[in-house]
């Protein structure tokens with residue numbers, strides 16, 4: 001069992017600028033209110049490459065976000081507002097999102113939604129710098145709990161982050177909990193290829209020892225999610241109201257409908 005209230009320093013590893021808050025925003029707020037130092041460290045936050053051609057998917061998303069040619073600067077600003085509103089502090093990893101990663105020859109590795117929600121490309125160079133980044137964060141912040149994505153949804157950036165945490169856990173004696181990636185954990189997303197927590201657990205390099213339900217409040221988390229204004233239409237497509245999606249899922253873990261977030265307490269597979 002993970003005892004959140006006993007933790008003094010918590011490192012929440014978030015693949016993108018929104019995942020940590022979407023998935024465990026309530027827990028972040030609860031720990032911060034309790035006096036813990038909570039760091040929400042986002043991996044893929046680098047400015048989009050300027051001057052080169054963007055892949056079709058990158059062009060589509062830039063259009064949807066409507067943040068101009070360098071959308072990651074305003075996206076970091078959104079994250080700063082969201083994370084600080086919960087009493088935590090944001091840290092940016094500065095690695096390139098899958099949208100922009102290329103092979104040595106310069107070809108986009110993930111030019112379509114289908115390729116983004118699939119296994120990592122064999123030519124993806126992200127593994128080594130990602131592990132190095134996580135090692136640096138654990139050294140710098142000395143957290144007594146590290147939280148990272150279970151990998152529900154199958155987004156490649158989530159999958160490589162989980163893999164890097166697995167390699168890190170083999171090197172360092174860290175207490176690690178995996179959070180259920182939202183909104184994918186609801187079983188509704190992505191709409192054309194929905195995933196489930198059970199499927200993610202089967203795919204995971206980790207074998208769960210069990211799970212811990214953390215009772216949390218809802219309003220602060222919803223307010224923080226709203227700060228990611230540019231992302232809402234992409235995360236919750238087809239006009240789905242994010243408030244009710246989050247609300248329903250967080251009440252679904254217990255029979256009496258207490259708002260909670262679930263962490264999977266993992267043990268590295270031999």
Ligand SMILES: [Zn+2]
Nearest residue numbers: 015016019155
């Ligand atoms: Zn994400």
